[in-house]
Amino acid sequence: MAGLRFDRVALASLFALAACGDDVATTGPSTSSAGGGSSTSSSASGGGGAGGGGAGGAASSSTSGAGGGDLGWPFADELPQPCAPLPSSSGGAAWAGWANLQFPASLVGTIGQASSPIYGRVYQAGTTPLVGQAPGFEAQLLVGPLGALPDGEARCFTAVNASFNVDAGNDDEWQASLVPERAGLYGMYYRFRPSGGAYRYGDLNGSDDGVSVEQAAVLDVGGAAPAPLVVATLNLRCRLDDWPARKPLVVAALARIDPDVVALQEDCLDTDGAQAAVIAAELGAYTRRGYEHRRVTTHLAGSGNESFEEGIAVLSAHRIGATRVLDLPYANFPRKALAVELVVRGKPLRFYTTHFDYGTANAAVRKASAEAILADLPSGVTAIVAGDLNAEPSAPGPTELAAALGDAWSLANPSQLGLTMPASGPTRRIDYVYASSSLAPLGARLLDDASAGIWLSDHLGVAAVFDW
Numbered sequence: 001m002a003g004l005r006f007d008r009v010a011l012a013s014l015f016a017l018a019a020c021g022d023d024v025a026t027t028g029p030s031t032s033s034a035g036g037g038s039s040t041s042s043s044a045s046g047g048g049g050a051g052g053g054g055a056g057g058a059a060s061s062s063t064s065g066a067g068g069g070d071l072g073w074p075f076a077d078e079l080p081q082p083c084a085p086l087p088s089s090s091g092g093a094a095w096a097g098w099a100n101l102q103f104p105a106s107l108v109g110t111i112g113q114a115s116s117p118i119y120g121r122v123y124q125a126g127t128t129p130l131v132g133q134a135p136g137f138e139a140q141l142l143v144g145p146l147g148a149l150p151d152g153e154a155r156c157f158t159a160v161n162a163s164f165n166v167d168a169g170n171d172d173e174w175q176a177s178l179v180p181e182r183a184g185l186y187g188m189y190y191r192f193r194p195s196g197g198a199y200r201y202g203d204l205n206g207s208d209d210g211v212s213v214e215q216a217a218v219l220d221v222g223g224a225a226p227a228p229l230v231v232a233t234l235n236l237r238c239r240l241d242d243w244p245a246r247k248p249l250v251v252a253a254l255a256r257i258d259p260d261v262v263a264l265q266e267d268c269l270d271t272d273g274a275q276a277a278v279i280a281a282e283l284g285a286y287t288r289r290g291y292e293h294r295r296v297t298t299h300l301a302g303s304g305n306e307s308f309e310e311g312i313a314v315l316s317a318h319r320i321g322a323t324r325v326l327d328l329p330y331a332n333f334p335r336k337a338l339a340v341e342l343v344v345r346g347k348p349l350r351f352y353t354t355h356f357d358y359g360t361a362n363a364a365v366r367k368a369s370a371e372a373i374l375a376d377l378p379s380g381v382t383a384i385v386a387g388d389l390n391a392e393p394s395a396p397g398p399t400e401l402a403a404a405l406g407d408a409w410s411l412a413n414p415s416q417l418g419l420t421m422p423a424s425g426p427t428r429r430i431d432y433v434y435a436s437s438s439l440a441p442l443g444a445r446l447l448d449d450a451s452a453g454i455w456l457s458d459h460l461g462v463a464a465v466f467d468w
Contacts, residue, residue, distance in 0.1 A: 230260050
């Protein structure tokens with residue numbers, strides 16, 4: 001297939017780049033609830049990066065890098081425009097009460113088909129305990145990318161007007177239904193207000209402690225249409241080197257590739273939570289789909305007077321099932337591999353993120369780590385292993401993984417070195433994406449965003465696209 005290239009605007013039906021506010025619609029009769037209780041890229045093409053050299057995003061006439069031609073990056077990967085914020089919900093008088101999203105906690109949706117009702121409840125002393133709908137109240141179901149919150153700027157959220165359903169003790173119960181228009185993971189919340197009052201937001205455990213991503217109800221809208229699988233890996237450099245300035249670069253780099261799954265290393269906890277969670281909340285405003293994340297702490301990391309719980313994490317635009325943590329051999333401090341079970345457009349995938357030990361004297365440790373992951377690979381299930389291996393391609397660790405799985409970069413861009421470290425002038429390739437031989441690479445690129453001398457990390461990231 002000559003000139004293989006995908007235009008993401010043309011493939012909007014595959015990648016769900018629909019305009020904001022057009023995702024859902026209300027429908028359905030009233031029934032009873034069943035429930036209880038700014039940046040720039042240093043390389044617009046992204047093919048060579050700051051040390052990889054070469055063809056950039058130009059598509060090859062070969063359908064396989066193994067045939068001698070670089071595939072480059074098969075998408076028009078400009079930074080998409082973020083969604084406009086949900087219209088302001090500020091104003092109105094404070095009022096005493098309570099609200100929640102009652103049921104269901106999780107819902108599977110189908111594009112073009114009305115969902116079953118989603119219920120929310122509200123309480124206000126002296127009004128909702130009365131028979132029938134409390135006068136003057138209004139309610140809205142809020143739906144947006146999983147990982148983001150509906151208050152504040154709330155980009156990519158749709159407000160769906162709800163209708164009164166039934167009295168539920170001292171509460172009034174409301175309901176709304178949706179007709180999903182594109183695949184993805186979405187978080188659902190409710191908000192209520194009496195006449196002249198401010199909105200009160202509720203999630204699954206109510207409004208007393210505000211709303212949180214962890215307490216969102218999840219809407220999973222599957223996509224049956226075939227589409228490439230986009231994966232990436234990036235060492236986040238913890239919260240060092242001005243993380244607030246680097247964060248938008250990381251978000252932009254990932255937004256350009258619209259990933260299905262991302263492996264993260266040196267993800268550090270702070271008062272605002274894991275870096276993976278922070279990235280997920282902002283990434284959805286560009287990709288218009290949400291992300292689940294899983295994370296495991298490996299050790300306590302420090303710099304100067306600061307210390308952080310460092311770990312590895314996975315971001316996924318598909319529901320995460322079972323999670324596995326492998327304890328790997330190490331010499332300096334504990335190392336792990338985190339594996340998640342996914343079903344992507346009807347097919348199972350096991351995805352690993354890992355970060356091997358460092359040091360020239362620890363080649364045997366890295367070899368043993370690779371062997372531990374290979375021993376854990378599922379039989380008959382497609383697998384991807386991604387991460388920072390702290391070793392070059394011909395060294396122990398990468399050698400064992402490449403022998404059992406395909407090295408996506410080498411297969412997609414055989415004439416490119418793909419150097420990833422240090423970001424400002426790479427001299428080594430130590431970051432990798434490996435995949436089962438059943439996955440044919442369609443392209444690969446480096447994530448090399450930088451702005452005003454600030455890089456997204458001290459590593460370049462690696463992204464790969466597979467025929468799925």
